[in-house]
Amino acid sequence: MSVKISDWVMATTNEDELIHGFVQSMDSRHGVARIYVIASDHDSAIGKVMEVAQQDMKKLPVATFDIEDQVKSLIDIALTTRDELWFMELTDTLFTLQQNGSNRSEREFMPTGYTNRLGVDQF
CATH class of the missing domain: 1.10.287 (Helix Hairpins)
Structure with missing residues (x-):
């Protein structure tokens, strides 16, 4: 998967939390990325940086915003x-x-x- 810093992603954490946010940093050597969370099924994760495995991330498509x-x-x-x-x-x-x-x-x-x-x- 070709995810890079600033890409918007959805991911699942080790605690099985679903998070939505953007990639803040990546550690390719260890296969993890740090995601700034803007939405989650656990409210306490919102606004925090979560570390997730790269294979647990899905890059979101780029959308145009015309409204x-x-x-x-x-x-x-x-x-x-x-x-x-x-x-x-x-x-x-x-x-x-x-x-x-x-x-x-x-x-x-x-x-x-x-x-x-x-x-x-x-x-």
Whole structure:
């Protein structure tokens, strides 16, 4: 599997926790990766860096985000992770979407319905 730093992945930990996040660092010699967790079936793992075996990871496909709410959610993640470059890219994308309008209507977007760490329901 060709996973590299900054790739978004889903993985299972040794404790059988399902986690979703991005690769923060890798140790190819030992076959492990450190993943910054943004979602998990165990709330205590969210916001932490978890170490998982590389064979237990699945790289997530790259998606385009053409709905303002999607980009705003990603901006929240960029702020949380203090990724200034990604924040700037996302704000440029948001500005373009606001100027040109979204490529898809909100009705085509399948809401996921979750509560972010700030306690605000997102749909």
